[in-house]
Amino acid sequence: MKPLYSAEEMRALDKRAIEEARIPGLVLMENAGLKTFQIILEKTGGAAGMPVSVLCGKGNNGGDGFVVARHLQNHGAQVRVHLFAPIDAVSGDARAMLDAWMGMGGDLVDDVGDEQSMKDLAEDLADSEIVIDALLGTGLESEVRGAMADAIEMMNDTPGMIFALDIPSGISADTGHVMGTAVQADITCTYGGMKPGHWIEPGRAHCGEMFEIEISLPFEMLDAHQGSTYLLTPEDVWPGLFHRLPDAHKGNFGHLLAIAGSHGKSGAGVLASRAAHRIGAGLVTLAIPRGLESVVAPQSVETMTELLTENDEGGYGKGAGARLLEAASSCTAVLIGPGIPTDAASGEAVLELMKKCELPLVIDADGLNLLAKNSISPGKLASEQIVVTPHPGEMSRLSGFTTQEVQADRVGV
Structure with a gap:
């Protein structure tokens, strides 16, 4: 049977990998973003010349999004990152990945939420062939409101292929519940291990095709996990x-x-x-x-x-x-x-x-x-x-x- 990790359990595993196995958080984040990028190439047949919108929050899910954006641009995609926070609100590993994105001259719109930036977002989404959801990830604990909720609705109306990082924004990783509104992804790339919300409806229906990505968490730590939730597979x-x-x-x-x-x-x-x-x-x-x-x-x-x-x-x-x-x-x-x-x-x-x-x-x-x-x-x-x-x-x-x-x-x- 396949273990399913709650959001708290996955945070604890990440912390153990960083503190006990001394794997830098930047390595985990880079692995997550790079392998997601490789799946995007596989599913789209190559990103060169494609218009791409990457929607990022200020946390580590946004950090994963900055990595994906960097690799897509490096391979010829026309990428714009929409950051739903001021630049100074981004910290830690996510800030390092944001700096790398800006350092390579990446196109960035920060502090998205006012009328003009939301209008620009709607126009970008309408033209995008690829949309990256890196807004919220697995840490969501309350209903999505305001500009992020509006952005999710915009994403769901886009003609482009939507890739959700870790879990579609708006889905509870623990319950599969829609927290106000949620991204309807075509493909979800989850990191380290599956979560209950990937398999419990309505979360499952929002995930589309799913890929479980190994990000270098030590197998010994994953195997030692003694959770209470498992997925029975054929x-x-x-x-x-x-x-x-x-x-x-x-x-x-x-x-x-x-x-x-x-x-x-x-x-x-x-x-x-x-x-x-x-x-x-x-x-x-x-x-x-x-x-x-x-x-x-x-x-x-x-x-x-x-x-x-x-x-x-x-x-x-x-x-x-x-x-x-x-x-x-x-x-x-x-x-x-x-x-x-x-x-x-x-x-x-x-x-x-x-x-x-x-x-x-x-x-x-x-x-x-x-x-x-x-x-x-x-x-x-x-x-x-x-x-x-x-x-x-x-x-x-x-x-x-x-x-x-x-x-x-x-x-x-």
């Missing part, structure tokens, strides 16, 4: 699922008990069992009320069924909990929840299984609602390997946060 999953030896058989690839489907929601059971087969489960048994057999069996002929007695409400009848535990005893994993009956007796049967079953569990949908209704944390169940798959409403019921709070910080909650 490379983590597919090789193990689909590697099959010539003499392998279905018994080598696990047996799933799927507790899914009920009257009116039989399709949930069918789809869940089909999905299990599709990803490579050797055997799948679908536990359903007995009356659904004639509906479900023809739609998933490769799936075995565990038929449970029905009560007067169409849910699980007497002894269903024990029957589910017995069925689970011959399986290697259990799926609980999609479309299961929601009456009290059925809930008791499913809870009995969840409290006693030590197999790996995937809990979804009404399985999660059942836990929330009974104030049971997944961590209190017998299994030590549990995957929960809540949508925002289910996460709200599980966590006690409102749906709006969940959506605002899907990692933090």
Whole structure:
């Protein structure tokens, strides 16, 4: 799995690289800008003669922008930098890169924000084939307002290709939330490591194509990172699922008990069992009320069924909990929840299984609602390997946060 770094974690890694590994911050900044420039050349086919607008803030994200501007101009592009601060407000490594830009005679408009400078910016953006967003980066903590917000809206209307440095300005690196307004980038080049905001919507939709750039942070420091947020990629999953030896058989690839489907929601059971087969489960048994057999069996002929007695409400009848535990005893994993009956007796049967079953569990949908209704944390169940798959409403019921709070910080909650 791929680690995702919060803004604070990435700042700490940068600081360690500078203070402990003694890698100058200027080296990190130069690497970021140079490798971004190389991607720009790759994506545009060469920058010679192209009009380019680079929008910079006063911080290190702006410093990265000055580096990109310098390399683009060196290769024949017609570059103008628009700095949203007075020159004297830029300090540290960013100031060194600004001085290098001015030292090579780079075109600079500073203290952008008044009516005339914003008008000039709009004209430049309209003519630019390449636009570099180096306004805010990952340090954003409040909504974008004023001239920067107006500039972001202008960028989004430009016909040029937009390259965002580290993360599109206006996107929270930690939550993916749009902080007032945000750049809609065509390409995002992120430095050192991906952030949650690159992958959580709506941030993901604002990033366009993404490139992760290695800027010389020591791999040992990156590998030692013990964060709480990781990205599960196809490379983590597919090789193990689909590697099959010539003499392998279905018994080598696990047996799933799927507790899914009920009257009116039989399709949930069918789809869940089909999905299990599709990803490579050797055997799948679908536990359903007995009356659904004639509906479900023809739609998933490769799936075995565990038929449970029905009560007067169409849910699980007497002894269903024990029957589910017995069925689970011959399986290697259990799926609980999609479309299961929601009456009290059925809930008791499913809870009995969840409290006693030590197999790996995937809990979804009404399985999660059942836990929330009974104030049971997944961590209190017998299994030590549990995957929960809540949508925002289910996460709200599980966590006690409102749906709006969940959506605002899907990692933090």
